[in-house]
Amino acid sequence: MSPKHIIYKKISRDKSVGVYMGKRDFVDHCDFVDPVDGVVLIDPEQVKDKKVFVMLSCTFRYGREDMDVMGMAFRRDIFLCTRQVYPPLQDKERSIHTKVQEKILRKLGNNAHPFFFEFPDNLPCSVALQPAPTDVGKQCAVEFEVKAFCAENQDEKAQKRSSVRLAIRKIQYAPDKGGEPPAGETTCEFIMSDKPLHMRVSLEKETYYHGEKINISVEIDNSSNRNVKDVTVSVEQVTNVVLYSNDKYVKSVAYEETKDAVPSGTSLKKVYTLCPLLDNNRERRGLALDGKLKHDDTNLASSSIVKDEVLREILGMLVSYRVVVKCTASGMVGSSEVAVEVPFKLMHPKPGPESEDATDLVFEEFKRSYLKGVIGDDDESPAEP
Structure with a gap:
């Protein structure tokens, strides 16, 4: 034919x-x-x-x-x-x-x-x-x-x-060539603790396709005198409505709450897997979606790629994604939240x-x-x- x-x-x-x-x-x-x-x-x-x-x-x-x-x-x-x-x-x-x-x-x-x-x-x-x-x-x-x-x-x-x-x-x-695999880390020093808590989060690549699973590597080295518990991992969509009011919407589109703990003087090295999908967020108002035509279904909005010289104020809505890993460090003087954010791109393949x-x-x-x-x-x- x-x-x-x-x-x-x-x-x-x-x-x-x-x-x-x-x-x-x-x-x-x-x-x-x-x-x-x-x-x-x-x-x-x-x-x-x-x-x-x-x-x-x-x-x-x-x-x-x-x-x-x-x-x-x-x-x-x-x-x-x-x-x-x-x-x-x-x-x-x-x-x-x-x-x-x-x-x-x-x-x-x-x-x-x-x-x-x-x-x-x-x-x-x-x-x-x-x-x-x-x-x-x-x-x-x-x-x-x-x-x-x-x-x-x-x-x-x-x-x-x-x-x-x-x-x-x-x-x-998605661009033909992605950047370096993104990573983020933080070091927290606490009162009455001689040594710090260090957390590092890394991804396998910069750009993921819609529907693709994201493997998130988390490393926690707890040298402090506090106990770490309740590790949570999420993918957040950040939408900046820059045209008229500069509103910012942060929505979790994939989430896992664990009971993983890292007692004082120990470490944790683990890979968590999340898959951000619109199918799991159908009832959530305010999520950014790719524009659709006819009755065709759509998906979570793709990441916005903006040229450096373009004024952001006229671009309507800008969408980005990030992985957020949080945990709670508890001690005798209270609890502290420790968090690391790692940005990435979510797009369709060319x-x-x-x-x-x-x-x-x-x-x-x-x-x-x-x-x-x-x-x-x-x-x-x-x-x-």
Whole structure:
């Protein structure tokens, strides 16, 4: 069988405009971001004397739109770029199109017009905070969208029946080469103790993939006169909402509480294993998740990789992970908590290169289902046969 390439297709209610895209995930490689390209098909009889525009937007949504208070919008446009595709001004004249664009243009005929956008290098990736099971409406999220609409000019408010919106994602994959295996340690000296307590925590590598088990090596050398007990090991997700209030959310996504003890004058060397998974945290409000499309399931948000020169304040939400090992050192004068934190990255592996040489195009249509809490004003799901 000849290879096939799925084309994502969505048509406006009045059939005036339709969007065709070869993919909906666009990768941030840190040194560049995949450009957003596609094709708009117009119906000249429906469009008549109007123009057709395509808009690429990145929006930070604080929460539900119907929660606007005293005129304060609970959303902020981080990036907006609009191009006129009909009558053609720009992309029709581009001498180079992608292979997929060329195939779509040949398939759709003369009423098809290409579009092309380049992401600036300072935009966040698609991410959302998990709502509670009782929450309704839109969740707090960074969302990306391609919108095509028919209007007299680009500033005119487009009618819903003459516009079409397709949610896309900006994502990052694990780098090809990871850094040195991370480690952390601490030395604690206590009152009335001649010798200290030393704890060291190390990981096998810097980057782990979603669903992969994390082996955590813990070494405790207790030369002090205190007894160490209740060793706990956890993986914490740290989400900084840097755009509007610099809120910080710290959520444990994997946890093990033990009765391991290290009496005075002894040592402990042990490997603990944890696996941070969304499946074990479905009911936890405020967890950062990778942005999702359609009804596809998602996962814990991937670690954010930010270029040094990019201003963090405009990146919406930044996500990081750390292993935290704690224990209690108890003595005659009270108890003290000893803790070591070790940062690491949690990401998806980079997939193999996509082939643009597929000979057959398979058009996957989408319908509006108006589901709540998903990217875009209306969710997209495959059309029923």
